[in-house]
Amino acid sequence: MSRELSLAEIFQLGYYWETKILLTAVKLDVFSAIGEQSRDLDDIAGRLRANAPTLSLLLNALVAMKLLTKEGESYRNSSTALKHLVRHSPQYVGHLLLLHDAEWNNWGQLEETVRTGNRSVDRHVFETDPELGGNVLAVLNRIGQQSGPDFAKRLKLVGRERLLDLGGGVGTNAIAFCQVYPELRATVFDLPATLKLTEKTVKEAGLESRISLQSGDFNRDQLGGPYDVVLMSDILHYQTFQMNQDLVAKAVVSLAPGGRLIIKDRFLDEAGTGPAWTTAFTIHILINTQHGGCYKTSEAMQWLAHAGCVSTEELEKTAVVQGVKP
Template structure:
């Protein structure tokens, strides 16, 4: 018996849902939200400022108003309160970078059928070879998302007895920063690609953490991982690798940890039969589109990978996080 009874309207809303997505992406890409955050504007004023024709602009502004991201008063458009909170770059809760990253992914998702037929990726991963704007949106988008979760995670995990944290593939260092803020005795090392360094250094300066957190450039898939840590944090790293790649990376991380060192793995975690939650299941397709072997993993699969890499005392931390995010901890034998 079906657990959900689709009707034609719901199915068609699902099929055409990308229309709203594209309207949001266009508003971010065209810089409409920052312009309207400054003050309400007419179509003519925005068209002149942005150098674009009024015909398409008024249609987009009206659609964004219908989506309750904007308000229209006579002929002037303004941001709604919630849109200002998340779409004004001056807001500490700004999500524009991750939305721009999602826009970059859309062309690949439109070719999902090709990826399923071929069994391999049809777009390039965001890397040191990526377009600078794409790389910036990805890294700052990861920072935006990290800022939503990192304070909760750092508050829930006791690192009071730990001295040196390794943030593997830590990007701008969001989690390293919050773990260190929560634990005054803790120091940290971010290990990531050289092109990530400017973003990490800007973030460390912003949070006054430059004296406690350093950045070591390298590619964790091929380069040695900095040793001497007693806790390692791997946030959304394993889903980019196949099973063998995960085990190799976990073994390298184990070699970097001191005896008794703590490993923390944060991932979008599938249930045992891999049919939910929804976001990890869809994210697995995102990895199909962009990686040769990456995928979302279930909790039993992650446990098996950790065991194979030599870790013990594996458990899932009791944290309720959005989008199927979960954290597993393990100890180096």
């Protein structure tokens, strides 16, 4: 049994001030305004068109949070802020934080949602703000580039030639898979707005001849095929159980006999109480999507079995499941 929380830890859980200070600083673009220089308050306030006395309170808090340093009356970015929070840095991750900030008001609806069971949003970010959605995918792509090749190797896809990456985003997995398996060709299927970015990342990876892009709505449009492998990575938590059951069945139709359907997502354990991160992610999905949810591994297995798959198995605990088309 894990130990109980202390009172101090309970207070810490309920304390979000620093979160909103950081998100606001990213929204104002404080870190880019400071850039590589040491700048005084009036200079930064002028660049941000902000009220200097108020801004100074925010900057001082950011100093205490170790994101800035202060010498005399001048502020500098910490090396981490310079690397990850200044817009022109190739390792900028601010878009992800901007997404959290954009969802801030939705979190305010949590009490009402729990009381009534009614959701407060009617569409998810990829539909409401494709530009922000695309920028977030680009950040996730950069992070995913590190784990993608290992994931590809663990799946042991040698001998498979045609991959469909359904809701493949900017092509993070398709690119990693093609890099690991030289005989593989991939189709990235996604919404038209997302594919504009995918075109860029595929070109940067020099894989235009092996990765094709198919634009459409996977719930409405044909998926093409036949494929040897269909990958559904982080797409099912935006949808209802029934939509997922239908989409999995459709994906299986697009597979050749013996083809593998691989689902990578954030699954919950049977009790619904773990993994811990996923239980919080479930709430995030509850208040930021129209009808999404996190599902149990056993429910994903049910979709695969319902679609007629055999040899269904959990390849990675609460993360990856697979079914094979007979």
